[in-house]
Amino acid sequence: MSFPQAFVDPSSVAVVGATEDRAKWGYWLATGALAGADRRQVLLVNRRAAQVLGQPCRPTVGDLPQAPDLVVVCVPPRHVLPVVRDALAKGCRAFLAITTGLGADEARLAALLRESGARMIGPNSLGLFNAATQLRLAWGNFTPGSLAIVSQSGQLGSEIAGLGARAGLGVSRFCSVGNQLDVGAVDVLESLVGDEHTTTVALYLESFADGARIVTALEALRRAGKHALVLTTGASEGSRRLARSHTGSMTSALDVVDAACRAAGALRVTSPRELVDTARVLDTTTAPGGRRVAIISDSGGQGGIAADLATSRGLRAPVFTERLRSGLRELLPDAAAVSNPVDLAGAGEADLQVYARVAELVAASGEVDSIVLSGYLGCYGEDSPSLVDAESAVIDRLGRFGRLERLDRLDRLGSRHRTDAVRVPLVVHSMSAASPAVVRLREHGVPVFDTVDAAVGALGHVTRLGARPRPAPATVRTEAAVPLPGYWAARTFLTALGIAMPEARRVTDAAGFADACGSLRPPLVLKAGWIEHKSEHQAVSTGLGPDTAAAVFREMYERLGPGEYVVEEQDTRPGVVEMLIGARRDRDFGPTVAVGHGGVHAELWRDVSVELAPVDRRTAAGMLDRLRSRRLLEGWRGQPAVDVDALIDAIVAVSEAIAATPGVADIEVNPIRVGPEGALAVDALVVPRTADVVPESACEATGANGRRESTEEQEISREHVH
Incomplete structure (x- = not known):
């Protein structure tokens, strides 16, 4: 079923449970609805009040003069079903349910919605917000902007919105999907693909039911020029899935979520703050074209810390060419470091314009893809008022990075063309959090942070988002017959895939x-x-x-x-590296494939890389590149390099087999012994798919977005919201 326009821009809204008590949910929903009264009709329902907030109230939905486009349900749990029945009888077909704690009534409510063809967000929702259509049906206030928030946890989504507002990042749309009784997060994601007011989507989920459809929706967002940032739970040991293969015990829930994000061109972050920091950079600049970063600082210590952080975030600080170093020497004193990181060695204090001159020279060199400017800039005017004008002048000059980068971002979305746009994003770390100079940088569209780890971390994430996306899965071969249990049957299955195995009887x-x-x-x-x-x-x-x-x-x-x-x-070839290839059928995301360091110590090292299956050769090669044991394949301590192409062929073949054979739950080749002259699988396991061995979900479903308690009062108070 399609996502109803009533959840985006309803022609009329009825708030059931409206009240004048500011401590109650009904107050915030009613005042929010009335804020959009010049765009839509607002109807209030309260069985004990004739008037709320100066507006007339009706005792029931059935007493309303006409059927509202959207009904907001904010009543005690025992009243939810009667309210929905009355509204359905009136002709209503779209509901937002705030109430939680429905118990057995939740199943009855789901059946009622299905029978009537109605749609519902919730129950246990924190509400809806749409800046473009003046729709505010949630607790609290939202700052308009370009970040859409789709969250299974309403309060966590609210935290993201609050952090964004304090950082100058506003919200285009907010949807707390709650228990996802009917409308799920994926429905909202699909509705955002064509939303012209959204540039970045924040998604928080605790469970990934219908994972394949979520991946498709995230892919569609990327194709539409929007970025998706995913936040989830599942890093703890308790969230690991159990399987009969070694591979299943070596991979975590988050490994599969990360694989899904790579397949979709999305990015998983680990905290609300990290999400907002990354979204701030995306909101003001383009993603870098590569991992090469220049570190420019007025402190050797801060520059060194920034360089170390950049390396840990997957960035690379290359040594500048002699040509660039020579140009920097002309701008800086003899004591300056010019190879990367660049230490200004006091030049900035002598002439603040040096900050801009150095950044511009480095950006124009073609030797880096992004720049981090770290240190005291932003503090000069705050600490020494006589320097306010000089600092403002250099801020305005650096602001060119922000202005032209935003034009370049529009160019990539097809809105305009600029041949003179700076294509090297600038991220600033300032020791001041909110000085006038810092505020001025933000006004220019230059992302600025008060800690260097936040600045470099956000840049690292944005760089990953800008990388070439994983290619779409190739067409897989015809489905193979599901083998019988046992090693001999597994041998037959794998040799049919073209994977070499020893001669045997x-x-x-x-x-x-x-x-x-x-x-x-x-x-x-x-x-x-x-x-x-x-x-x-x-x-x-x-x-x-x-x-x-x-x-x-x-x-x-x-x-x-x-x-x-x-x-x-027995395989007795010298110079062999033992690897592992595993494939599993995840309950939510479907077929996955993994490769790692193999043998009897595989679970000790836990050196594994996971992707959604099937994969092509390029993706398989990338899986190997992420392994700590990758160097063993290249030749280690005098050992010869092994036949990596043969290993890649085997990864691709296993990935295609799990994708093409629904009757198989697990495939494991451990070890596959890779030598200079080919790869030989010397043990294998193929597990048929039966009810008792289907792998667990990527993240266990909680079915709710928090732990709110219900109330027997008609108006639900804020203290009951998680």
């Missing part, structure tokens, strides 16, 4: 084992094929030769009993 008794040993090249490996994690159960034995094989088989058979055993030729 399947045996069930001593005679068959002896025949297999006679046809294979020692040393050999013996495995109990029906046992999934063989090392833990002593169900695998390696290095078998003619003198030891029979005794080992006899001991294992007597200990583990009859079953399907597999004898393989």
Whole structure:
């Protein structure tokens, strides 16, 4: 069902539970609705008052003169169903439900909405706001701007709006989706794609039901020229999902969310402050074209800290060429550092215009993609009033970065063309939080922060958003047959994908084992094929030769009993690196693929990279580049480089297999031994998809946006809002 226009720009609004008590929800909803009375009809409902805020009140929705376009429900839980029934009978089809604590009535309410074709945001919603249409149906006030907030937690969404307002960043739309009984966050995201007043979307979710559709909506936002910042929970050990493969125990809930963000071109942040800081930069400048950053400071210590922070945020501070260093020497004293970071060595105090001259020279060099200016600038006029004019002059000059960057951002959205636009974003760290100079920088559109970690952290996030997005998944091969349990079936499944495995034989008794040993090249490996994690159960034995094989088989058979055993030729190639490839079917986001450092110590190192499946070769190569163990593949301490292309082929093949085979829940190849002359999978597990092994969600659903308590009063007070 489409997202109703009634949630964006209703022609009429009825507030059920309106009151004049400022401590009650009904007051804020009524006053907010009346603030838009010149755009729409506002109707108030209160069964015990004939008048509220100078406006006439009706006792029930049924007593209203006509059916309102949107009904806001703010009554005690036991009254919600009767109110909705009355409104449906009146002809209403759009509801915003603030009330929480419905209990069993929530299921009845959902059924009632489905039967009538009506839509509802909530229950347990903190409300709606739309700056462009004068729609304010929420507790508190909002500063208009370009940031849309879609939040499962109403109070956290409100915190983001408040932080943004204090930082000069306003809100275009706010929607607290609450329990998502009917309208979900994804419905709101889809409605924002065409919203011309929104440039950045903040999304907070605790659960990711319908994850594939969320990814599609985030992709659509990016294509529309909007950025999406995602905030969620799930970093704790308790949020990890359990699976029968090693891979499942090595990846966290957030690994899958991050993979989904990469696939969509969105970015996950870790706190409301981090989200707002990043949105502030996005609101005033374009994303850098790469990771190269120049650090310019009037303090060697602050410049060094900024450079270290930049590296930790994935940025790179390259050494400047001699040509650029020579140009900087002409501007700066002999004691200045000019290689990057740049230390002005007191030049700024002698002539404040040096800050702008150095930034402009570096920006024009073509050697960096962004600039961080860190230190005392912004404090001169505050501490020494005689310097106010001089500092204002240099601020105005630096303001050119902000002005032209905003024009360049419009150019990318197709609004205009500027060939002379500065394309190197400038982010400023000032030791002053709110001096007139800092305020002036913000007015010019230059993002400025009072801590260097906030400045560099926001720039790092924006740089990641500006990177080339992950390519769309390729068309996968025809669905493969779901294998039977056991290692031999897993071998057959993987070899059909083109993944090389050692020569092997399947045996069930001593005679068959002896025949297999006679046809294979020692040393050999013996495995109990029906046992999934063989090392833990002593169900695998390696290095078998003619003198030891029979005794080992006899001991294992007597200990583990009859079953399907597999004898393989052991891989003894030198210079091999053991890796792991795993694929899982996430309950919310669907197929995923992972690669990491493998072998029996895989779970100890937990060096894993995850993407949504399927992946192409470029994405698979990027997965390897994110691993700490990546250097082992290039040759480590005299070891030869291995065949990375063969490993990439295997990653792609496994990713396509999990995407094309809905009947498979888990695939694990561990280890896949990668040498200079190819990759060989020497153990594998394929788990059929059954009710008891479907992986858990990326984040456990809470079904609510907080822990508000209900009240038996008709007007609900603010103290009951989380």
